[in-house]
Amino acid sequence: MSESSTKQVDDARTTAPTSHAALSAWVAEVAEMTNPAEVYWVDGSQEENDRLTAELVQTGTFRRLNDERFPNSFAAFSDPADVARVEERTFICSQEERDSGFTNNWMDPEQMKGILTERFTGSMAGRTMYVIPFVMGPLDAEEPQYGVEITDSAYVVVSMRIMARIGTDVLRKMEAENAFFVPALHSVGAPLAPGQDDVAWPCNPEKWIVHFPEERSIWSFGSGYGGNALLGKKCYALRIASVIARDEGWLAEHMLILRLTSPEGRSYNIAGAFPSACGKTNLALLDPTIDGWKAETLGDDINWMRIGKDGELRGVNPEYGLFGVAPGTGWSTNPNAMRAIAKGNSVFTNVALTDDGGVWWEGMTDEVPEHLTDWQGNDWTPESGRPAAHPNSRFCTPISQIDMLSDEYYSPDGVEIHAILFGGRRKTTIPLVTEARSWANGVFMGSTLSSETTAAASGAVGVVRRDPMAMLPFIGYNAGDYLNHWDKISGLLSAERRPKIFLVNWFRRTQDGGFAWPGFGDNSRVLKWVVERIEGTADANETPIGFVPTGDSIDLTGLADYNAADVEAAVNVDKDEWAAEIDGIEQWYANFGEALPASLRAELDGLKERLGA
Numbered sequence: 196m197s198e199s200s201t202k203q204v205d206d207a208r209t210t211a212p213t214s215h216a217a218l219s220a221w222v223a224e225v226a227e228m229t230n231p232a233e234v235y236w237v238d239g240s241q242e243e244n245d246r247l248t249a250e251l252v253q254t255g256t257f258r259r260l261n262d263e264r265f266p267n268s269f270a271a272f273s274d275p276a277d278v279a280r281v282e283e284r285t286f287i288c289s290q291e292e293r294d295s296g297f298t299n300n301w302m303d304p305e306q307m308k309g310i311l312t313e314r315f316t317g318s319m320a321g322r323t324m325y326v327i328p329f330v331m332g333p334l335d336a337e338e339p340q341y342g343v344e345i346t347d348s349a350y351v352v353v354s355m356r357i358m359a360r361i362g363t364d365v366l367r368k369m370e371a372e373n374a375f376f377v378p379a380l381h382s383v384g385a386p387l388a389p390g391q392d393d394v395a396w397p398c399n400p401e402k403w404i405v406h407f408p409e410e411r412s413i414w415s416f417g418s419g420y421g422g423n424a425l426l427g428k429k430c431y432a433l434r435i436a437s438v439i440a441r442d443e444g445w446l447a448e449h450m451l452i453l454r455l456t457s458p459e460g461r462s463y464n465i466a467g468a469f470p471s472a473c474g475k476t477n478l479a480l481l482d483p484t485i486d487g488w489k490a491e492t493l494g495d496d497i498n499w500m501r502i503g504k505d506g507e508l509r510g511v512n513p514e515y516g517l518f519g520v521a522p523g524t525g526w527s528t529n530p531n532a533m534r535a536i537a538k539g540n541s542v543f544t545n546v547a548l549t550d551d552g553g554v555w556w557e558g559m560t561d562e563v564p565e566h567l568t569d570w571q572g573n574d575w576t577p578e579s580g581r582p583a584a585h586p587n588s589r590f591c592t593p594i595s596q597i598d599m600l601s602d603e604y605y606s607p608d609g610v611e612i613h614a615i616l617f618g619g620r621r622k623t624t625i626p627l628v629t630e631a632r633s634w635a636n637g638v639f640m641g642s643t644l645s646s647e648t649t650a651a652a653s654g655a656v657g658v659v660r661r662d663p664m665a666m667l668p669f670i671g672y673n674a675g676d677y678l679n680h681w682d683k684i685s686g687l688l689s690a691e692r693r694p695k696i697f698l699v700n701w702f703r704r705t706q707d708g709g710f711a712w713p714g715f716g717d718n719s720r721v722l723k724w725v726v727e728r729i730e731g732t733a734d735a736n737e738t739p740i741g742f743v744p745t746g747d748s749i750d751l752t753g754l755a756d757y758n759a760a761d762v763e764a765a766v767n768v769d770k771d772e773w774a775a776e777i778d779g780i781e782q783w784y785a786n787f788g789e790a791l792p793a794s795l796r797a798e799l800d801g802l803k804e805r806l807g808a
């Protein structure tokens with residue numbers, strides 16, 4: 196460490212603007228280890244944000260977009276090897292290997308700390324170390340869930356300001372309560388030698404996304420990408436929070452929350468767990484295509500559910516922004532997202548640039564621009580034969596910019612959940628919608644949920660895998676214990692207030708390869724059936740797997756070229772497909788051994804019997 200940088204770090208340490216002893220001690224310890232050029236405490240103000248974005252433009256990380264069409268918005272382009280979550284580099288380092296379980300990578304926590312300490316030693320040299328106080332969920336919650344992220348990336352600071360409540364207000368309340376906070380340490384792992392030029396997207400070829408569940412701490416090294424680097428999101432609000440939820444008797448889930456109001460004025464809050472890039476944001480911003488129905492957004496990715504006074508399930512969205520998949524988000528498929536984005540204050544990552552300083556991605560407009568600069572900076576034309584935007588390119592936008600945001604979003608007590616949807620991306624087998632036979636049968640549906648892999652995580656795309664409750668990459672502990680925890684929560688809910696559970700699949704294909712269902716805004720038609728099943732007014736056919744709509748129980752008014760026979764095909768339960776599915780479920784359940792709840796084994800036995808398998 197040079198003499199001058201030692202002095203700057205010391206200065207920052209002694210002037211740490213907090214009376215929270217544990218926090219100032221941790222910040223000092225990290226500064227000592229990582230050796231940044233300076234330490235900066237993030238206040239969350241607009242002036243600060245303007246300064247940071249200007250710096251990011253200067254260093255080449257950000258491109259400022261056309262200010263008329265995308266006010267105060269920026270585009271960033273990542274290293275081509277840093278575009279998605281890295282599940283094979285993600286670890287749950289519990290004291291006992293058993294508590295991490297077969298769905299997670301594990302290493303002994305002491306050994307892992309040794310490796311990480313080596314990586315983090317000097318890792319912030321030549322960079323600013325930012326300290327970001329944040330809270331997941333409302334600051335006026337009964338027990339605010341605090342965190343502090345330390346990062347050497349200004350891109351992370353600007354993005355965290357969109358995705359979470361951050362800054363001085365949070366810090367002051369945390370100090371006043373001398374509250375516990377989740378320490379979340381992040382470095383891109385690209386120290387700068389004196390005089391060394393920076394690159395637009397610093398990162399390290401070696402990545403470590405590590406969680407210490409007993410300590411409730413996070414260490415993330417080497418990546419700047421959202422799910423790996425914005426530590427309030429997947430790392431805290433899902434992996435660490437799922438452990439806290441297990442210990443405290445609630446659920447931290449990968450779910451959207453949507454409020455739907457019927458023409459008669461009855462409102463229902465619907466939660467939906469779909470794996471990454473399988474339609475949560477799109478459903479959360481639903482634009483109903485049926486008359487008189489109103490949809491309001493509560494959350495698009497994460498749902499913390501606690502049990503209310505009357506044994507009801509209550510959900511809160513702990514986030515403050517959207518980090519949405521760009522491709523497929525368009526004026527025809529998701530106009531509500533497009534309107535939110537058009538208000539500006541957004542960061543786009545790995546999208547394409549138009550010649551007039553705007554952004555574009557596949558599916559944004561029906562008309563494809565004649566010329567673009569693709570996400571890797573190359574000239575692009577429709578003849579190029581490759582996507583202009585990366586398939587996992589993202590927009591990061593304040594949730595407050597959604598016109599259809601429910602007032603209840605701000606409620607610290609959340610909303611009662613009336614229905615839960617489990618959904619996957621399956622070309623075959625899984626009907627458009629199936630109502631579970633019972634709550635236990637619905638938990639079975641969640642535990643056996645399956646989906647084709649997407650570009651949201653590195654690795655092969657399109658491979659069917661089991662993804663229990665869409666939480667496979669996010670359960671911060673033993674997956675068997677997780678299913679048992681769902682079982683336990685079931686017992687705590689009032690029998691009358693238990694949400695109805697449905698399995699959905701917007702992605703089934705027809706013989707000729709097209710989608711069996713139009714999807715997007717037309718999903719309101721399926722939700723109408725869901726609501727009518729809750730109210731007991733819609734027709735259904737009983738099948739071995741559950742109740743599916745009759746051909747004419749789905750409202751198809753105004754939907755050209757689609758009829759009751761198409762609905763029947765979309766909800767068909769095929770015996771051969773289900774025989775194969777049962778094999779898949781058996782294999783999946785075998786992983787759990789003794790830990791599989793008896794109620795789920797009983798559900799599987801019942802299903803086999805009904806299928807005559």
Ligand SMILES: Nc1nc2c(ncn2[C@@H]2O[C@H](COP(=O)(O)OP(=O)(O)OP(=O)(O)O)[C@@H](O)[C@H]2O)c(=O)[nH]1
Pocket residue numbers: 469470471472473474475476477478495496518519520521522523524528651701702710713714715718
């Ligand atoms: N065919 C069809 N595609 C859909 C539908 N809903 C969403 N999609 C597409 O699925 C992709 C991902 O959708 P999102 O809504 O962003 O997924 P998400 O579940 O919020 O994803 P994460 O943010 O990764 O957790 C986009 O390309 C959408 O266009 C639908 O109803 N039908």
Ligand SMILES: O=C([O-])CC(=O)C(=O)O
Pocket residue numbers: 279280420421422423428429470471472496518651652
């Ligand atoms: O975590 C991310 O980067 C985005 C996301 O929502 C997911 O992958 O499920």
Ligand SMILES: [Mn+2]
Pocket residue numbers: 449470471472496
């Ligand atoms: Mn997600």
